[in-house]
Amino acid sequence: xxxxxxxxxxxxxxxxxxxxxxxxxxxxxxxxxxxxxxxxxxxxxxxxxxxxxxxxxxxxxxxxxxxxxxxxxxxxxxxxxxxxxxxxxxxxxxxxxxxxxxxxxxxxxxxxxxxxxxxxxxxxxxxxxxxxxxxxxxxxxxxxxxxxxxxxxxxxxxxxxxxxxxxxxxxxxxxxxxxxxxxxxxxxxxxxxxxxxxxxxxxxxxxxxxxxxxxxxxxxxxxxxxxxxxxxxxxxxxxxxxxxxxxxxxxxxxxxxxxxxxxxxxxxxxxxxxxxxxxxxxxxxxxxxxxxxxxxxxxxxxxxxxxxxxxxxxxxxxxxxxx
Amino acid sequence: xxxxxxxxxxxxxxxxxxxxxxxxxxxxxxxxxxxxxxxxxxxxxxxxxxxxxxxxxxxxxxxxxxxxxxxxxxxxxxxxxxxxxxxxxxxxxxxxxxxxxxxxxxxxxxxxxxxxxxxxxxxxxxxxxxxxxxxxxxxxxxxxxxxxxxxxxxxxxxxxxxxxxxxxxxxxxxxxxxxxxxxxxxxxxxxxxxxxxxxxxxxxxxxxxxxxxxxxxxxxxxxxxxxxxxxxxxxxxxxxxxxxxxxxxxxxx
Numbered sequence: 001x002x003x004x005x006x007x008x009x010x011x012x013x014x015x016x017x018x019x020x021x022x023x024x025x026x027x028x029x030x031x032x033x034x035x036x037x038x039x040x041x042x043x044x045x046x047x048x049x050x051x052x053x054x055x056x057x058x059x060x061x062x063x064x065x066x067x068x069x070x071x072x073x074x075x076x077x078x079x080x081x082x083x084x085x086x087x088x089x090x091x092x093x094x095x096x097x098x099x100x101x102x103x104x105x106x107x108x109x110x111x112x113x114x115x116x117x118x119x120x121x122x123x124x125x126x127x128x129x130x131x132x133x134x135x136x137x138x139x140x141x142x143x144x145x146x147x148x149x150x151x152x153x154x155x156x157x158x159x160x161x162x163x164x165x166x167x168x169x170x171x172x173x174x175x176x177x178x179x180x181x182x183x184x185x186x187x188x189x190x191x192x193x194x195x196x197x198x199x200x201x202x203x204x205x206x207x208x209x210x211x212x213x214x215x216x217x218x219x220x221x222x223x224x225x226x227x228x229x230x231x232x233x234x235x236x237x238x239x240x241x242x243x244x245x246x247x248x249x250x251x252x253x254x255x256x257x258x259x260x261x262x263x264x265x266x267x268x269x270x271x272x273x274x275x276x277x278x279x280x281x282x283x284x285x286x287x288x289x290x291x292x293x294x295x296x297x298x299x300x301x302x303x304x305x306x307x308x309x310x311x312x313x314x315x316x317x318x319x320x321x322x323x
Numbered sequence: 324x325x326x327x328x329x330x331x332x333x334x335x336x337x338x339x340x341x342x343x344x345x346x347x348x349x350x351x352x353x354x355x356x357x358x359x360x361x362x363x364x365x366x367x368x369x370x371x372x373x374x375x376x377x378x379x380x381x382x383x384x385x386x387x388x389x390x391x392x393x394x395x396x397x398x399x400x401x402x403x404x405x406x407x408x409x410x411x412x413x414x415x416x417x418x419x420x421x422x423x424x425x426x427x428x429x430x431x432x433x434x435x436x437x438x439x440x441x442x443x444x445x446x447x448x449x450x451x452x453x454x455x456x457x458x459x460x461x462x463x464x465x466x467x468x469x470x471x472x473x474x475x476x477x478x479x480x481x482x483x484x485x486x487x488x489x490x491x492x493x494x495x496x497x498x499x500x501x502x503x504x505x506x507x508x509x510x511x512x513x514x515x516x517x518x519x520x521x522x523x524x525x526x527x528x529x530x531x532x533x534x535x536x537x538x539x540x541x542x543x544x545x546x547x548x549x550x551x552x553x554x555x556x557x558x559x560x561x562x563x564x565x566x567x568x569x570x571x572x573x574x575x576x
Contacts, residue, residue, distance in 0.1 A: 082410045207429060211421055214473075215408040220373055222477065223397035223425040268411045271432075 004272040007265055011279035015064070018283035022060035022290040023052060027297055054186075062185035062247055063289040063303070064282035065192045067254050069244035071281025072198055074255030075273055076237040079209050080230060081145045087256035088241040091148030094250040095155025096125025097242065101249075102162045102174050111184055115246050122242035125151060130234065141216075144234070180251030180304025182289050194243040199278050201236055205229070206270035213268060251304045253311040254281050264318050284310075324349055324513055325370065325388075325400075325481055329379035332365055338538030339365055342379065345532065345542050349480075352507040353515040354524040354545065357534030358558055363517045364405060366534065367483050370515060371402045383481075397425035401479035405486055405517075407470055409458055415469050416454045419444055422476030444475035447502055449495070463490035471499060482506070484516045488523065496520075500527045521573045525549055533557055549573075 024035060030048045038048040039057070073088040081090070088094070100121025104114050133147040159178065163171060176183070208229050211219040216226040244251070258281040259273065266272055285303070288310055292303040326346040332339040339362030347353060355363045368374040370381055372388035381388045383399060391399075401422075419441040420433055427433065445451055448468035458466060467490045474482060487503065488496040500516075504527045507514040518524045524531065524545065531545040535557060541548055551564045554573055561576040 079411070082408065084410060204429065207424065207427075210417070211424055213408070213411050213413060214418065214421060215404070217368075217373060217402070217404055218421075220393060221371060221397060221400070221402040222421060223394035225393050263412055267417065268413050269417060 004266045004269070004276075007262070008272065008276055008279075011276055011283065015279050015283045018286040019060050019064060022063065022286050023056050025290050025294045026051065026056060027294075058186045058188055059182055059289070059293075060286055061188035061192060063182050063286040065188050065195045066182065066185070066244045066248045066251065067258075067285025067288075068195045068278040068282035069191065069198065069240045070251065070255035070285070071258035071277035072195070072202060072274060073237045073240040073244070075259035075270075075277045076202065076205075076209075076233050076240075077255075078259060079212055079270075080233045080237065081141050082213075082215075083141075083145060084260065085256075086145070087252075088237070088244070089250055089252075089255070090145070090152065091129050091238070092125045092152035092155055093122045093238055093241040094245045095152045095159070096128075097122040097245040098178060098250060099155050099158045099162070100124075101177055102159060102166070105170055105174055105177075106162065106166055118246045119242055122238070122245055125155065126235075126238040126242070141230075176302045177249040179302040180249045180307070181302040182248050183293075183300060185247050188247075191243050191247050194240065195278065195282075198236060198240045199275060201232075202274045203271070205233065205236075206274055209233075209270040209274075210268075249302075249304070251285065251307055253304075253307045254285055257311040257315045258284060261315060261318055324384065325515075326382050327370070327379065328382055330369065330376050330381060331378035332362060332369055332374075333377045334362065334365060340534065340540050341538050343540055343542075347481075347513055347515060347530075349511050349513055350508055351513055351529050352504050352527060353513075353530045353532065354528035355515065355517045355532045355534065356519075356521065356524060356548075356557060358536055361534040361536045363534055364485055366532070367402070367485055367515065367517055371400060371483050372396060373402075394425055397477070397479065399479055400481040400483065401474050401477040403470055403474045403482070403484040403487055405489065407466065413458055414454070415445070415450065415456050415458065415461070416441060418458060418469055419472045419476050422473040422478075425477065440478065441472070441476050444472040445469075447475055448472045448499065464492060464495060467491055468495065468499070480511050481513045482515075484514065486517050486519065488518070488520065496523065503527075521549065521554060525571065525573075 023039065028047065028051050030051065034045055034048050035052065038045060038052045043049050070088050077086045077088060077090065078084055097118040100117040101114050104117045129148045129151050133144040163174060166174060208219065208224045211222050211224055212229065219226050219229065259277050262273055262276045262280060266276065285307065288306045289303045292301040292306045324347060327343050329342040329344060331341050355366060357363045365374065369376055372381065383391060388396065420437060423433060423437045423440065445453065448471050450465065450468055450472060458469065461469065471487060484503065487499055491499060500523055503514055506512055528545045530543065531548040532540055532542040533548055533553060534540050541553065551562055555562050563574045563576045565572040565574065
């Protein structure tokens with residue numbers, strides 16, 4: 001009857017397992033005991049220590065943080081826009097970040113600049129969509145959605161233009177960024193902090209979000225200020241998306257599919273849905289990224305391809321089984 | 324409890340009501356009648372504080388209703404809307420429990436008392452046993468009664484209802500209006516109901532507002548409002564008046 005508790009416990013157990021899986025896989029074979037010692041700070045095997053602490057751990061934590069951010073942002077935006085097809089990128093946040101990143105790549109800037117500019121691009125896009133959708137008439141979710149979709153389409157055109165004129169040596173790097181890639185995600189600290197703060201704020205919004213599912217008027221008559229609520233959700237979801245995109249490019253499907261799978265499995269109560277999305281999204285992306293970098297080694301696949309390849313059939317299977 | 328102060332509402336330059344002064348008092352069961360597009364829902368939303376009046380205002384306990392914090396207002400006044408949204412799956416119980424929102428702190432989970440209130444409300448709308456049903460499996464009339472149960476769970480003394488009998492079969496139309504009327508007659512309680520059925524209005528209402536589409540409105544005790552000339556002018560159609568057992572019934576001719 002109530003499957004929320006077992007699902008949450010299962011996800012809580014699966015999250016560290018996914019990280020463990022990420023730490024144990026790679027071209028250098030490290031035995032379990034050695035992995036433990038290296039992880040806890042033992043220097044007796046210097047190579048293992050370096051591989052774990054400099055390569056695998058930051059990347060695994062980055063993957064977990066990005067997956068959690070995207071799933072959380074997707075869950076929030078789906079309710080905000082009252083549209084099950086919404087994902088973190090539907091309002092053009094990733095488009096703005098992509099254009100800024102690709103232009104920085106064209107200009108030959110270093111990876112620190114790429115990050116900063118990606119974040120600026122995301123913020124710029126957030127402000128444009130927000131400003132345009134508020135201009136004039138009342139701020140309805142359909143207006144916001146349409147504005148976002150059109151702005152995203154505009155960014156898409158600019159992205160195509162950049163790809164068309166970029167020197168071919170740079171195009172592959174650009175494509176990896178667009179598909180979503182964690183190869184350069186070596187500093188997960190900011191993203192993890194953002195995830196923790198984002199989850200805390202989201203939990204504070206969980207019950208109002210439950211009201212919002214019944215419509216804005218219902219939320220207003222049950223004691224929420226819908227205009228304020230909408231604004232907070234929009235800003236929060238945009239910031240979460242911006243953080244994720246800045247670190248890993250636009251990894252697809254996590255933000256769309258993870259919240260849906262959890263709704264199908266455990267219902268729409270946001271006090272369950274939001275933390276479960278963080279755990280499931282984080283674990284899912286950690287496993288997907290590990291497979292992407294070690295599955296076809298020495299070739300490294302962009303993880304965005306894998307999330308789609310894994311996510312689409314799982315989601316279709318669940319959808320076919322319910323109802 | 325609730326009153327309008329020179330309330331003027333307009334939609335696209337058309338006056339729906341002009342400098343309306345009505346006082347709604349406890350124990351009264353008001354009905355709002357009018358043709359399609361005459362502004363019944365707009366008036367109800369203005370009374371609920373959801374819509375800014377074009378002029379004048381609405382006072383709840385002598386305070387402008389739009390100045391009252393949402394949460395505080397939700398403990399005094401609840402609304403049943405004309406239609407509902409369901410983009411995401413939810414169960415009957417989850418939906419009905421949202422009515423407890425204004426009575427719970429932000430981090431508080433629903434207690435046994437809240438569950439009891441929800442179950443009592445489901446019993447009142449004859450949906451006992453539907454607790455865990457997903458909303459999408461319900462019929463239109465059952466779904467309507469879930470919304471009514473959520474309103475009952477909110478337990479606000481003032482209830483504004485927009486066509487509560489939508490989608491309901493004959494028996495449930497009577498049952499729901501009976502239940503709502505007996506609620507309104509309790510001390511400190513008040514209903515304002517938008518209805519399309521004149522005969523149900525006559526049977527359960529105590530007072531009425533007639534919204535004519537030229538912007539004029541009549542209001543007062545329902546027995547003074549309901550007459551064939553008034554209703555024919557209201558609905559732009561010829562009516563037949565039938566007297567039976569001391570009651571009057573109106574049927575379109």
